[in-house]
Amino acid sequence: MTGIKRRSHDWLGGGVALAALCSVLAFSPNAAGQGRGQGDGGTFDGVGRGQRPAVAEVPKGFWDPGLNTHLLPPGDPTPRMSDGHVDLSGRYYPNGVGRMVGSYTPGGVDLNAGSILPPGSKQESPAFKPETKDKYQFPTPYGTCAPGGTPTSITTQATEHGPVQLISQPGAVWVLTEFPQAIRWIPTDGRKHSADPDVSFAGESVGHWEGDTLVVDTVGIDTRMRNISVGLFGDANSWTHSEKEHVIERFSRPSKNFLNYQVTVEDPVVLSKPFVSPVERWSLAQSKDDNWTEYLCTSNEDSDAWKKVDPKVREKYEGGHADGQGVPVGGDR
Numbered sequence: 001m002t003g004i005k006r007r008s009h010d011w012l013g014g015g016v017a018l019a020a021l022c023s024v025l026a027f028s029p030n031a032a033g034q035g036r037g038q039g040d041g042g043t044f045d046g047v048g049r050g051q052r053p054a055v056a057e058v059p060k061g062f063w064d065p066g067l068n069t070h071l072l073p074p075g076d077p078t079p080r081m082s083d084g085h086v087d088l089s090g091r092y093y094p095n096g097v098g099r100m101v102g103s104y105t106p107g108g109v110d111l112n113a114g115s116i117l118p119p120g121s122k123q124e125s126p127a128f129k130p131e132t133k134d135k136y137q138f139p140t141p142y143g144t145c146a147p148g149g150t151p152t153s154i155t156t157q158a159t160e161h162g163p164v165q166l167i168s169q170p171g172a173v174w175v176l177t178e179f180p181q182a183i184r185w186i187p188t189d190g191r192k193h194s195a196d197p198d199v200s201f202a203g204e205s206v207g208h209w210e211g212d213t214l215v216v217d218t219v220g221i222d223t224r225m226r227n228i229s230v231g232l233f234g235d236a237n238s239w240t241h242s243e244k245e246h247v248i249e250r251f252s253r254p255s256k257n258f259l260n261y262q263v264t265v266e267d268p269v270v271l272s273k274p275f276v277s278p279v280e281r282w283s284l285a286q287s288k289d290d291n292w293t294e295y296l297c298t299s300n301e302d303s304d305a306w307k308k309v310d311p312k313v314r315e316k317y318e319g320g321h322a323d324g325q326g327v328p329v330g331g332d333r
Contacts, residue, residue: 071096072283075257078212083170085188086212088251091165091285092259094157098286101161126231126239126265126275136242136270140226140235145297148182149201149225150218150247151263155277156180158229163285165292166251166259173207173214173251179295186216193219201225203247216249230265231275242269257284 079087095101128137153175154164160179167174168188175184188207197204197220205218223245226238246266253259259282266274 072098072257072286074255075284076255078253078255081168081170085170085209086214086253088166088168088173088214088253088259090259091163091290092282093163093285094161094280094282096258096281096283098257098283099290100163123231123278124275127272128239128270129272132270135240137239140228140238145180147201147225148177148180150184150203150205150221151230151249151265152226152228153177153180153182153184153202154249154261155227155229155263159234162295163290164282173216178293180297181295188214193217199243212252214251216251218247218249219245221245221247227265230263231277239270241265241267244269258282259284 079089081087093100154177157164157177162178165176165178167176171187171189173186173188175186176182182202184202184205186205186207188209190208191206193204193206199220199222201222201224203218203221203225205216207214207216209215221241223241223243226240228235228238230239232239244267248264248266250262250264251259260279261282262279263277264274265271
């Protein structure tokens with residue numbers, strides 16, 4: 001696997017190879033909820049209404065001191081399009097500081113990232129049917145470049161730390177991701193699903209508005225599309241799905257600087273009940289130099305890089321599964 005990423009504002013600098021490798025292996029635990037907003041008790045509008053979220057400070061010397069290290073304020077009121085619906089357009093990062101943050105090294109975290117959960121609650125894992133373990137639950141094979149699909153092109157940013165760009169206009173929304181490079185077109189003009197949708201990695205999506213929330217309904221997702229960081233963190237905890245998978249995503253923008261995202265996955269073959277994620281807070285990019293860059297991944301496995309991985313880690317990754325934080329542990333496969 002070869003990963004190539006160029007970003008002028010990326011703190012990784014020369015560590016591209018390490019980033020590409022570790023983003024595939026997903027060894028890093030994510031401190032879910034760190035810097036989590038206190039908000040309004042976990043309602044979908046979350047950050048931007050009610051109390052101001054708590055501020056988490058980035059450790060000195062860990063990031064470029066010239067970059068923002070504080071949770072953004074809500075900003076101006078929510079922008080709207082000519083038809084009165086919320087304008088979701090913007091480039092958003094899976095954290096609260098309006099730029100890329102995160103670490104691809106063991107113990108790395110996305111400061112100020114996290115879910116908007118009611119006090120005292122915790123994220124539930126997907127409820128898999130026991131008989132589906134061998135067929136649907138196994139790590140992403142090393143050297144496999146995940147295609148951009150639904151919902152993984154968005155949820156995988158839990159380990160990639162990359163941006164999602166939304167472009168909205170009356171009647172349609174586009175969702176673009178830098179890695180994996182993907183473009184989704186979502187009509188919001190009230191149309192229904194096709195009688196026999198064409199199968200694709202992105203699936204067939206149709207959207208409708210429920211107040212100020214855009215609800216996107218997707219079916220026809222190719223069964224080769226892996227669910228990465230959908231309820232379980234990282235590639236090591238990825239899982240596949242049946243042709244009956246049905247994904248519902250909810251997008252809202254409570255203020256200019258924040259986007260809220262939530263995903264529900266239904267699959268009567270693999271899951272004993274629908275999986276519902278917490279509401280995730282994303283923040284609007286703040287830098288004028290925050291430009292789109294190219295990230296290419298090819299499946300010509302870099303055997304030399306793989307040989308340099310700690311043998312114990314490699315053995316656990318290839319032969320087992322991972323714990324709730326995405327750390328590989330021994331398994332029975």
